[in-house]
Amino acid sequence: MPDLLRRVAVRTVVFAIAMAMIVPLSVRSASPVPAETQRLLDVAGNGPLSTLDRGLAARGASAALSLQEIGAPVGVEQLVPNPLPTPGSAQAQVSFGIIATPRPVVRVVSPPAGGSTITGKATWYCCTSGWSGQAVVALPGALGGHYDPPPASHYVTICADRCVRLPVADYCDCYWGTTSQKVADLSPEAWAAVTDKSRSAGVVTVTIHLGG
Numbered sequence: 001m002p003d004l005l006r007r008v009a010v011r012t013v014v015f016a017i018a019m020a021m022i023v024p025l026s027v028r029s030a031s032p033v034p035a036e037t038q039r040l041l042d043v044a045g046n047g048p049l050s051t052l053d054r055g056l057a058a059r060g061a062s063a064a065l066s067l068q069e070i071g072a073p074v075g076v077e078q079l080v081p082n083p084l085p086t087p088g089s090a091q092a093q094v095s096f097g098i099i100a101t102p103r104p105v106v107r108v109v110s111p112p113a114g115g116s117t118i119t120g121k122a123t124w125y126c127c128t129s130g131w132s133g134q135a136v137v138a139l140p141g142a143l144g145g146h147y148d149p150p151p152a153s154h155y156v157t158i159c160a161d162r163c164v165r166l167p168v169a170d171y172c173d174c175y176w177g178t179t180s181q182k183v184a185d186l187s188p189e190a191w192a193a194v195t196d197k198s199r200s201a202g203v204v205t206v207t208i209h210l211g212g
Contacts, residue, residue, distance in 0.1 A: 125187065164190070183206065
């Protein structure tokens with residue numbers, strides 16, 4: 001019997017201590033909640049539940065949502081000067097012209113007083129390498145004709161309507177020793193220098209002063 005009474009007493013004391021700890025908490029819980037706190041709780045309770053987790057991705061998404069609520073920042077003012085007028089363009093045309101090759105001056109001369117001469121028919125030919133566009137003559141070999149690049153080493157005086165001194169630049173067969181023999185072939189410039197005939201005539205009679 002004494003043991004039973006002892007147990008009851010111990011339990012009664014423990015119960016009293018527990019009630020002494022619980023009652024103040026119950027009383028505090030029963031006290032009214034301030035109005036501002038209640039308003040904030042109501043707003044939080046009525047809002048949509050967040051489905052974001054608490055990891056790095058969720059925090060990044062939350063930050064993105066927060067940035068969307070911020071107004072677009074005012075951009076830096078771009079101070080661009082008024083554009084300068086575009087200068088007019090003109091196509092540059094550069095003309096180098098034609099550089100004339102120095103040519104010997106063809107001069108009308110008097111017939112030499114002495115020396116060997118030969119008279120016969122002359123025709124014209126197109127040109128000799130290195131002498132294009134110049135007044136030159138090609139002679140048969142018997143008269144000293146041979147190819148001679150500029151500058152010529154041998155000259156003859158040829159007379160028709162006038163006499164001019166011409167460089168011997170080339171050789172021609174000229175049908176030498178036949179009935180169709182010619183004594184010279186003249187370049188177009190040489191033809192114009194010694195005669196007023198058109199080259200369409202084909203043949204002109206000339207006298208060659210072989211001594212120069």
